[in-house]
Structure formats: C-alpha cells, structure tokens
Amino acid sequence: MGDYTGTLPSSLQPWDQTSSAPKSFANVLGRIYAERGHFRDITESSLQDELTTTAIAGPSSPSSTFSDVEGDDGPSASKDARPRAEQLQAARREVIQHIVSAQNETLLALDFVSLLLSKDLKQAESSMSPILKQSVPTGSLGMDIWKGMPEDTERLKTDELLARGKRLDGLKGAADGLSRAEERLRETVEKERRYWDGLLGLREQGWSVCRIPREKGGLGVRYGFTEAMGEFRGRGLAALRMGTEGEVVLDKGLGREGKGLRVRIMRGKEVVGESRVKQTDDDEADVGRRIKMARDSLFEEELWHEAMREGRELGSYGIRLRGDTIIIPASHTEESLNETSAHETIEIDLVSTDNHYNPATPDPTANSIATALRLLLSHTYRQRLEQRSQIPPPLSANKRDRPISQIIRPLLSHLHHRSATTALQTQLSALTALLGKAQIKMSTSTSSSLPSLSDTTSTKSLMTSLTTRPESTTTIDLTLPSPTASRSESFNITTTTSFSPPFYGTSFNLGASHLQREQRTSSLQELLQHVHLLVSSYLTVSAAEYFSGWTADRRGRKVVRPRGLEVRGDSGEEVEVEVEQEDGEGGQGLALRVAYGAQVVRWVVAEDGEERAWSEVMGEIAAKAR
Incomplete structure (x- = not known):
C-alpha cells in the first residue's frame, strides 16, 4: 500500500517505525527514485533551493500538513485531484483487500499444519477446513528429519567417473546414430539417383512421364493411345514406383502377362495356317520393355474389341461370332466352284501371351492378315485425330452414336476380292486349256x-491400298483361225469388291466392243455363262x-445356210457352235461342241476328247455342206 503519511487524518496514520538496522544502498536509491523521480531531474541547485526553503519555513506539523491537504494549492492536490470521499473509499478497499489476503494466507498455513499433524494427532482434524477434508485424506502428509550426510570423496569420484562414462556412452551412441543416419541418407540418395535416372531414361526412350491425378507426388507413364476409346484410354496410365534398390517398377504388375491377337486359317476343322503371337519376356526385363509390352497388349485388346463390335453388324456377309472368336469366310461367295475353298475360314481370337505357343512355321497369309488388322486400327486412330481437329458440329440434345470402326470391312473386301479373282482365273485357265485343244x-x-x-514407298500409300475399294481388270485376247488370215478379238472383265455404299459384295462387269452395254452380275456362275x-x-x-455364203447367228451361236441354196443328201441347214459347262471341278467339265446335222465334234479338257484342230474340223464340215 502507498505511503499516506501526511495525507490521511491522524487517526489513520501508521505508527512510526524506527529501526536501528542500517538500510542498504539499493533501498536508499529506491526511496530516492520513489520520492523525487529520475536522477536526471535532481541537480545541485534544486537541492540547495529546497534546503533553503525548508530552513526558512521551519518544521511542518501534522495539523499543518492536514490543513495543507485541505487547500487547493498544496503539493498533494496536484497529485490526486479526486474528491476526498473517493480517496477514502479507495484506501478502505485496499486495506480490506490486504486484510483478506492475510487471512487467506493464514488459513492456508493452518490447513497445512493441521494436515501435517493429523497423521499423529487426531485432534488436528478439528482445525482443518471442510474443503481440505473433502479433497485430501487425513494423515496423508508426513514429515521426517534427515541428518546431513558427510561428504564422501570416493563416492564423488565414482559419481564423476560414472557421469563421464555416461557422457562418453551418449556421445558414442550419438556418433553411431549419425553414422547410421549417414548410411541411410547415402542409400536413400543412391536409390533416388537410380530412380530419377530410370525416369530420365524412359523420357529419352520417348515415353510420356507425367503426374498421376489424385495422387500427391506420384509419377506415372502414359503408354496408351490418345485416340483410343474411353475404357482403353483410361487404362493407358500406370504409376512408376520406386523399388527396393531404387529401380523403377511398373505398377500393378503390368507388362508381365499380356494379350495377343491370333489369326488362324481353318479348312473344315483343320488348322492350315496360324499367325505368330508376340511372346511375353521374362520378369527380369527392364521397365522400358515392360511398358512396351503393356502398350502392345492394350492395343491388341482394343483391336479385338473393335473387331467384335464391327463383326456383329456383318452377319449378313457370313461373319459369325462364336464365343470370343470371330469367324470370317475366306471365299467371296457361298456358291464357290471350288469345294475346298468354300470351307476355308479365318478365325480371329485373343490369347494370353504367357502360356501361348507359336507354331514352328507361322503362315505368311495369317501373319499378313494380323498385320493388316493392326494397321487398320492405327488408321482409325489417325481418322479420329483428324476428326477431332476439325470444327465440332453444333450442340444437340440428341446423343451421337459411337461410330463403328472400319477394320473388318477392308479386310473382308480384299479377301473376297482375292478369292473372286482366283476363282475367275481358274475358270479362265480351264477355258484357255479347252481352246488350246482346238x-x-x-x-x-x-x-x-x-x-x-513392292511399289509402296510411304505409309499413306500403304493405308490407301488397304482402305481403297479393290478393283482389277482381266483382259482376254482370242486369236481366231480363218481360211484366209487369223484375226483377234478381245473383251475384259472388271472385278470390284466393297462393303461400303454403294457396293456391297463382289460385282463383275463384262465388256466387249460389240456389246451395247456392259453385263453386270454379282454371281461368278452367271459371269461364266456370259463369258x-x-x-x-x-x-x-x-x-x-x-x-x-452362210451367215453367222451370234445370238443363236450357229452358222445358218441362207434360203435358196440347195441341200444335198442328209446335210444339215446349220452348224451349231457352243462352249458348254458340265459337272466338274476347276473347269474340268468345260467342252467345246460343234454340231452339223448328225455329226458332233467335242473338245474337252480331258485326254479322251477331239484332237484335231479347229480349222481342220471346220474345213471338213464345210466340205460336206457344199
């Protein structure tokens, strides 16, 4: 509490305290600072003036001091200008606060002593406060007197040695910990170096290393194709983890077991040709090869998936789906003249590269078909990229259908076209052999x-050859004998195969100089009849x-005697000339027949037919007709 001496009434002034104990210099400095403020305001002249004033005024009395406090020009009035009643209330509150604090400290000391004595004297419980009795059990605090132990020099030395040993042991443990941490750091740095070197190697190989969505700090490789369909485009991203030795590990075991497209050529139930399927390398292959295997497997799966979708729409052309196998007829028509080729089919399925065994000698045709399918899917990717780079169509509420890839249609066109041209060449070869007999x-x-x-020099020209409608023209030249001089005739057959509008299937166009228009048909049998x-x-x-003098009836295929000419003997009135088709495979049933009255001359491909030349037979018949 502050010093109210000289400001309070005499009844409230504290007693004078006189102590013979000398006061410290620090106490004196504190009192000077409290009375006069900072030392920078105390000067020798001010102290001299104060002493002079005090000597002139004389000693002050309590009553005069009290009267000075009553005035308005006293020194205390400048310190506290509050009303007298407020000053008294503040002093009273401060005195009461100190009294309450002293009482509280006294009660706490009483509780402590009572709790300490309650272990031996039960009467001490009566002086304990109720709160202490509820909080702490009585007799729970005890005391004892310990005598100071004499100083033991040997023990101090032992303790010092133990402390030094403990410190040395701690330093050794810290050194070992630092060594282990340094070793772990070196191993971590080496693993990080190998990992990042592996990632850099993948970048140098051309792989796209990127961040993995929704995975903080994770890196992955994008090995899929950007133009693939949604379900396959999403599978084209795999995480690149750090292995135990720092090597780059492909996530989810990718590249260890893949899928491959297999093409088989079947003749009935017998496999006559099979394509080669790329095998899976061993598990110790580097990550670059494993990524490539995963990419190839994903490509093969999408190729098979797109081929299955397209095959469902080509059932009217003989394509069948049996489980996971696509069956494509190798012949251009079901009425093929060759019974063997009629049963020849091409089967396409997806096999696991892990447990598949390739044939000792893969079939070149099957390998070519498998390669063509892969090229057509790559061409589909290129078409999607070109379409995506164009201006999109206007927004519409109608959902656009997912387009069907053109993969089987080009293959089917080339297969049927090759089959049709082969069958046509077989029949024309038989006709050539027949006419050669005559x-x-x-x-x-x-x-x-x-x-x-062999003439294809660019990828674009190769894809044009695969996707363009195949068309071939066969030119037939005939050298016809004559009594005077031989003459030549020619006609051509144009074969076209397509499974896109406006053509569906194989069509044959037969054209000749004397025909008013071309004869068009889709049946090989009908074409051969026209030929x-x-x-x-x-x-x-x-x-x-x-x-x-005779006339040729080209429509009726006969030479007719004109009216007015006499008929001698049993001579006929006409000579019939006809190329006829009988039963037989590969044109073996072809025959050239010349009939004049009862005389019939037949040339056949077999050895038991007519052996004479056409000109000789015609000369003989002409001699009879004269």
Whole structure:
C-alpha cells in the first residue's frame, strides 16, 4: 500500500517505525527514485533551493500538513485531484483487500499444519477446513528429519567417473546414430539417383512421364493411345514406383502377362495356317520393355474389341461370332466352284501371351492378315485425330452414336476380292486349256488399280491400298483361225469388291466392243455363262468364214445356210457352235461342241476328247455342206 503519511487524518496514520538496522544502498536509491523521480531531474541547485526553503519555513506539523491537504494549492492536490470521499473509499478497499489476503494466507498455513499433524494427532482434524477434508485424506502428509550426510570423496569420484562414462556412452551412441543416419541418407540418395535416372531414361526412350491425378507426388507413364476409346484410354496410365534398390517398377504388375491377337486359317476343322503371337519376356526385363509390352497388349485388346463390335453388324456377309472368336469366310461367295475353298475360314481370337505357343512355321497369309488388322486400327486412330481437329458440329440434345470402326470391312473386301479373282482365273485357265485343244490361242492378263507392296514407298500409300475399294481388270485376247488370215478379238472383265455404299459384295462387269452395254452380275456362275456365250459367238463368226455364203447367228451361236441354196443328201441347214459347262471341278467339265446335222465334234479338257484342230474340223464340215 502507498505511503499516506501526511495525507490521511491522524487517526489513520501508521505508527512510526524506527529501526536501528542500517538500510542498504539499493533501498536508499529506491526511496530516492520513489520520492523525487529520475536522477536526471535532481541537480545541485534544486537541492540547495529546497534546503533553503525548508530552513526558512521551519518544521511542518501534522495539523499543518492536514490543513495543507485541505487547500487547493498544496503539493498533494496536484497529485490526486479526486474528491476526498473517493480517496477514502479507495484506501478502505485496499486495506480490506490486504486484510483478506492475510487471512487467506493464514488459513492456508493452518490447513497445512493441521494436515501435517493429523497423521499423529487426531485432534488436528478439528482445525482443518471442510474443503481440505473433502479433497485430501487425513494423515496423508508426513514429515521426517534427515541428518546431513558427510561428504564422501570416493563416492564423488565414482559419481564423476560414472557421469563421464555416461557422457562418453551418449556421445558414442550419438556418433553411431549419425553414422547410421549417414548410411541411410547415402542409400536413400543412391536409390533416388537410380530412380530419377530410370525416369530420365524412359523420357529419352520417348515415353510420356507425367503426374498421376489424385495422387500427391506420384509419377506415372502414359503408354496408351490418345485416340483410343474411353475404357482403353483410361487404362493407358500406370504409376512408376520406386523399388527396393531404387529401380523403377511398373505398377500393378503390368507388362508381365499380356494379350495377343491370333489369326488362324481353318479348312473344315483343320488348322492350315496360324499367325505368330508376340511372346511375353521374362520378369527380369527392364521397365522400358515392360511398358512396351503393356502398350502392345492394350492395343491388341482394343483391336479385338473393335473387331467384335464391327463383326456383329456383318452377319449378313457370313461373319459369325462364336464365343470370343470371330469367324470370317475366306471365299467371296457361298456358291464357290471350288469345294475346298468354300470351307476355308479365318478365325480371329485373343490369347494370353504367357502360356501361348507359336507354331514352328507361322503362315505368311495369317501373319499378313494380323498385320493388316493392326494397321487398320492405327488408321482409325489417325481418322479420329483428324476428326477431332476439325470444327465440332453444333450442340444437340440428341446423343451421337459411337461410330463403328472400319477394320473388318477392308479386310473382308480384299479377301473376297482375292478369292473372286482366283476363282475367275481358274475358270479362265480351264477355258484357255479347252481352246488350246482346238489350237485356238487365248491369253489373259490381269491389272489392278492398287499398287503392289513392292511399289509402296510411304505409309499413306500403304493405308490407301488397304482402305481403297479393290478393283482389277482381266483382259482376254482370242486369236481366231480363218481360211484366209487369223484375226483377234478381245473383251475384259472388271472385278470390284466393297462393303461400303454403294457396293456391297463382289460385282463383275463384262465388256466387249460389240456389246451395247456392259453385263453386270454379282454371281461368278452367271459371269461364266456370259463369258461362254461371248466366246461361242466369236467362234461362230470364225466358223462362218469357212462356209461360203452362210451367215453367222451370234445370238443363236450357229452358222445358218441362207434360203435358196440347195441341200444335198442328209446335210444339215446349220452348224451349231457352243462352249458348254458340265459337272466338274476347276473347269474340268468345260467342252467345246460343234454340231452339223448328225455329226458332233467335242473338245474337252480331258485326254479322251477331239484332237484335231479347229480349222481342220471346220474345213471338213464345210466340205460336206457344199
């Protein structure tokens, strides 16, 4: 509490305290600072003035001091300008606060002593406060007197040695810990170096290393194709983890067991050709090869998936789905003349590369078909990229259908076209052999609108060859004998195969110089009938040159005697010339028949037919007809 001496009434002034104990210099300095403020305000002149004033005024009395406090110009009035009543209330509150604090300290000391004595004296419980009795059990605090132990020099030395040993042991443990931490740090740095070197190697190999979405700090490789469909595009991202030795590990075991597309050529139930499926390398292969295997497997799966989707829409062209296998007919038509090729099919399925065994000698045709399918899927990716780079169509509420990839259709077009041209060449070869029996020269030449693989120099030209509608033209040249001089006739057959509008399937166009329009058909049997009729008409014109005055009926395929000419003996009125088709495989049933009255001459491909030349037979018949 502050010093109120000289400001309070005499009844409230504290007693004078006189102590003989000398006061410290620090106490004196504190009192000077409290009375006069900072030392910078105390000067020798101010102290001298104060002493002079005090000597003149004389000693002050309590009553005069009290009267000075009553005035307005006293020194205390400048310190506290509050009303007298407020000053008294403040002093009273401060005195009461100190009294309460002293009482509280006294009660706490009483509780402590009572709790300490309650262990031995039960009467001490009566002086304990109720709160202490509820909080602490009585007799729970005890005391004892300990005598100071004498100083033991040996024990101090032992303690000092123990402390030094403990410190040395702690320093050794800290050194060992630092060594282990340094070793772990070195191993971690080495693992990090190997990991980042592996990532850099993948970048140098051309792989796209990127962050993994929704995984903080994770890195991955994007090995899929950006133009793949949604379910396959999402699978084209894999995490690149750090292995136990710091090597880059492909996440989820990718690249260890893949899928591959297999193409088999079936003849009935017998496998006559099988493509090669890329095998899975061992588990110790580097991560770059494993990423490549995972990419190839994903590509093969999407290829099989797109082929299955397209095959469901081509059922009307003989394509069947049996489980996970796509069955494509190798022949262009079910009415093929070759019974063996009619049962030849191509089966496409997806196999595991882990437990698949390739044939000792893969079939070149099956390998070519598998390669063509992969090229067509790559072409589909390129088309999607070009479409995505164009201006998008206007927004519409109608959901656009997912387009069907053109993978099987081009393959089917080329297979059917090859089958159709092969069957046509077989029949034309039989016809050439038949006319050769009669010493009539016939030659065929075939040209294609598509360039050959040996002439293909760019990827674009190769894809154009695969996706363009195949078309070939076969030119047939006939050298017809005559009594005077031989003459030549020619006609051509254009074969076109397509499974896109406006053509569906294989069509044949037969054209000749004397025909008003081309004969178009989609049946090989019907085409051969037209060819036989056309050749018969050419032979009819050739036969008419041996008969003087006779006319050639090209439509009826006969040489007719004009009216007015006499008929001698049993001679006929006409000579029939016809190329006819009988039962037989590969054109073996072809025959060239010439009939004049009862005389019939037949040339056949077999050895038991007519052996004479056409000109000789026509000369003989002409001699009879005269």
